[in-house]
Amino acid sequence: MSTHADNEGRRLLSGEPLCEEGSYLQATLGGWFRLSESGAPVLLTVEHLLTPDPIRAASACLAVGGPPPRLRWQGEDAIVNRRPEGRWLCHATSGERVARVLASGVRPETGHQGPLDACIAAPVAPSLGSDEYPPLPWVPRVAEPREGSTVLKFTRRGGLRHGRILCVSESGDEVLVTSTSEQPFAVEGDSGALLIDVEARAAIGLHVGEVYMRYVKERQWAVLWRARPLPLLMKAFHLRPY
Structure with missing residues (x-):
């Protein structure tokens, strides 16, 4: 220890x-x-x-x-x-x-x-502690998730994974992501990784797992990955950026 x-x-x-x-x-x-x-x-x-x-x-x-x-x-x-x-x-x-x-x-x-x-x-x-995000040459700010945004996440186990925000729930507490490559957006043990909005250069969510056979945009998706909006968590735990 x-x-x-x-x-x-x-x-x-x-x-x-x-x-x-x-x-x-x-x-x-x-x-x-x-x-x-x-x-x-x-x-x-x-x-x-x-x-x-x-x-x-x-x-x-x-x-x-x-x-x-x-x-x-x-x-x-x-x-x-x-x-x-x-x-x-x-x-x-x-x-x-x-x-x-x-x-x-x-x-x-x-x-x-x-x-x-x-x-x-x-x-x-x-x-x-550090505010760095290893694959990025810039430090991401914090922002609200936006439907249609290109996102990535990085973990030591799974490396870089790329996706797109399919929707943000009306209640504002769930973000659903689809993969934009042949790889799944996550692997086992990835839960907890930050989602980074590439265009906005901002951290927007915390990856919490996957959901199956969900109807979104008039289509049933075999698998989607979900996240909690980062601003929601920061408010709940009384946090500010590093």
Whole structure:
């Protein structure tokens, strides 16, 4: 396990693979932001890489020989869980601790993805943060997603992937993307990557997974990839650009 001193002087860029300590689930570091009030750096990634609370609670209880706990969801109005989690995110390749989870989107009792599917975490060393996006020679700003825009995303596992925004939901909480190449827009473990609008030179969304057999634009699509609008997440977690 790395220490604070081990991480001094290092940077952890967008696209790096992450996992929760002790978990096999993997995701991607989306980007670095700052808390609006304090200015402290935090990383943004998906919430669904975290082991669901009911499973964690039941596992902990069974480990000490007690009965399974009575589990409660926090309620529909509790969009962001700001309780201390006691959870660590690690670099999925090295296993080193890189950040401690500060807040996450609330997940329903079923364990399915919540309405935000995002979490923020504080780095073990402030020097880990960076606003760079590795394949780009410029630092992307933050903007609203636009239907029809050309987008890309980068991960260490999947490299560069290219797509086009097919639609933004009327509710403004979902972006659907189709691939513009023979490659799928994502591979396993890509969830959490930032979507970059190439024309606007802006980060516009957080990739959260795929959907199948969805009717959009009077056509049924075998597979589409979806993202949460980045401005929506920044508002929910009280973030500002790095």
